[in-house]
Amino acid sequence: MSDFFEGIEKARFEGAxxxxxxxxxxxxxxxxxxxxxMEDHLRFAVAWWHSFAWEGGDPFxxxxxxxxWHPQDDMGRAKMKADVAFEMxxxxxxxxxxxxxxxxxxxxxxxxxxxxxxxxxxxxxxxKMQSVGTKLLWGTxxxxxxxxxxxGASTNPDPDVFAFAAATVKSCIxxxxxxxGENYVLWGGREGYETxxxxxxxAELDHMGxxxxxxxxxxxxxxxxxxxxxxxxxxxxxxxxxxxxAATCIGFLRKYGLENDxxxxxxxxxxxxxxxxxxxxxxVATAEGMLGSIDMNRNDYQSGWDTDxxxxxxxxxxxxxxxxxxxxxxxxxxxxxxxKLRRQSIDPQDLIAAHIGAMDICARGLxxxxxxxxxxxxxxxxxxxxxxxQTDEAQSMLESGLEEITARVLDQGINPKPRSGRQEYLENYxxxxx
Ligand code: XUL
Ligand code: CO
Numbered sequence: 001m002s003d004f005f006e007g008i009e010k011a012r013f014e015g016a017x018x019x020x021x022x023x024x025x026x027x028x029x030x031x032x033x034x035x036x037x038m039e040d041h042l043r044f045a046v047a048w049w050h051s052f053a054w055e056g057g058d059p060f061x062x063x064x065x066x067x068x069w070h071p072q073d074d075m076g077r078a079k080m081k082a083d084v085a086f087e088m089x090x091x092x093x094x095x096x097x098x099x100x101x102x103x104x105x106x107x108x109x110x111x112x113x114x115x116x117x118x119x120x121x122x123x124x125x126x127x128k129m130q131s132v133g134t135k136l137l138w139g140t141x142x143x144x145x146x147x148x149x150x151x152g153a154s155t156n157p158d159p160d161v162f163a164f165a166a167a168t169v170k171s172c173i174x175x176x177x178x179x180x181g182e183n184y185v186l187w188g189g190r191e192g193y194e195t196x197x198x199x200x201x202x203a204e205l206d207h208m209g210x211x212x213x214x215x216x217x218x219x220x221x222x223x224x225x226x227x228x229x230x231x232x233x234x235x236x237x238x239x240x241x242x243x244x245x246a247a248t249c250i251g252f253l254r255k256y257g258l259e260n261d262x263x264x265x266x267x268x269x270x271x272x273x274x275x276x277x278x279x280x281x282x283x284v285a286t287a288e289g290m291l292g293s294i295d296m297n298r299n300d301y302q303s304g305w306d307t308d309x310x311x312x313x314x315x316x317x318x319x320x321x322x323x324x325x326x327x328x329x330x331x332x333x334x335x336x337x338x339x340k341l342r343r344q345s346i347d348p349q350d351l352i353a354a355h356i357g358a359m360d361i362c363a364r365g366l367x368x369x370x371x372x373x374x375x376x377x378x379x380x381x382x383x384x385x386x387x388x389x390q391t392d393e394a395q396s397m398l399e400s401g402l403e404e405i406t407a408r409v410l411d412q413g414i415n416p417k418p419r420s421g422r423q424e425y426l427e428n429y430x431x432x433x434x
Pocket of ligand 1: 100140185186187189231233267338
């Protein structure tokens with residue numbers, strides 16, 4: 001036991017009237033929502049990188065957190081970091097967590113040494129998972145921080161980097177499989193370009209497609225039952241990233257024949273950077289049956305940067321979960337808080353308060369979404385708006401062609417009457433629930 005969270009008790013559900021800042025007011029894991037436990041709907045996960053590995057630096061200044069496990073270059077401190085992480089999971093009652101290899105093991109500089117420390121730390125984490133009961137939602141490889149990845153991983157012009165990336169991803173899928181992970185994520189922060197002047201985009205996309213096929217082949221070979229997920233983001237750190245948004249990723253997966261084997265991990269902040277809303281990205285993915293999991297955070301609407309703040313906007317969260325519920329909810333995926341403290345929030349209590357607040361907002365959003373699903377008001381408006389398409393005549397038009405349709409327009413003197421889209425009415429409707 002470390003004394004990092006000394007004096008902080010296990011967080012409990014105390015109900016909406018509670019004024020206890022470290023209690024849940026909405027997140028009640030056993031509460032039944034649409035026939036399922038709240039915990040099983042939301043499937044929360046803590047992101048190891050933001051909560052334990054990030055030291056609080058920004059482009060203008062260094063570490064502010066100064067945790068007892070910093071600097072993170074030695075196995076003893078990596079284990080201390082794991083001890084503290086599991087203490088936090090117990091305080092919060094977190095069902096899941098997520099990691100990059102670089103968050104959990106000390107960086108050794110070469111592949112063989114990194115592999116050894118990854119195996120050692122994942123054995124250690126595996127034992128802690130047994131005793132605490134927190135499970136692995138997903139693992140992933142950090143192929144963007146170290147300078148070897150500066151020109152990409154699978155899209156690097158240097159085939160040796162492609163090889164290093166293949167070996168790294170294999171080691172991370174192995175570690176995820178060993179820990180019973182339910183998904184494996186690939187986020188390509190450097191899979192893109194800084195300038196087209198030095199970039200062969202065609203070759204890079206083909207290499208990325210081939211790389212992903214190898215990942216899928218390997219997953220099947222070792223019997224990993226988890227889902228392979230890619231995570232769209234338009235830019236940052238690369239000027240342009242190939243996995244720009246959900247629609248771009250789906251097109252890419254189809255082109256390389258991967259649409260049945262790979263799904264999407266969607267993140268709120270990435271949706272905003274791509275000029276979309278989070279629910280837009282979710283709706284695009286669910287329309288194609290490709291929603292895998294979500295990274296829940298909140299982006300600063302003024303900065304135009306990926307600020308990864310903890311979510312605290314109920315209406316936004318409610319609309320996201322509305323689309324998730326409508327598509328049947330998560331299967332292997334969940335709600336990972338890809339969110340970090342502000343760099344002035346240096347106390348251990350800040351870490352706990354941030355997660356409690358985020359879990360509460362998500363619970364509140366989920367309940368609002370479930371109430372909208374149960375009430376059926378939005379579904380009814382939608383059905384009304386598209387009801388014209390229920391007629392045989394409208395349906396048969398889809399089987400015909402421009403000439404037949406033109407003949408019908410002339411014959412029947414078709415002259416459509418505009419109808420209200422009722423947007424304000426619908427916005428008021430949503431406000432009844434949030
Ligand atoms: C970066 C990001 C990553 C991925 C995992 O913006 O979201 O943390 O979730 O690599
Ligand atoms: Co993310």
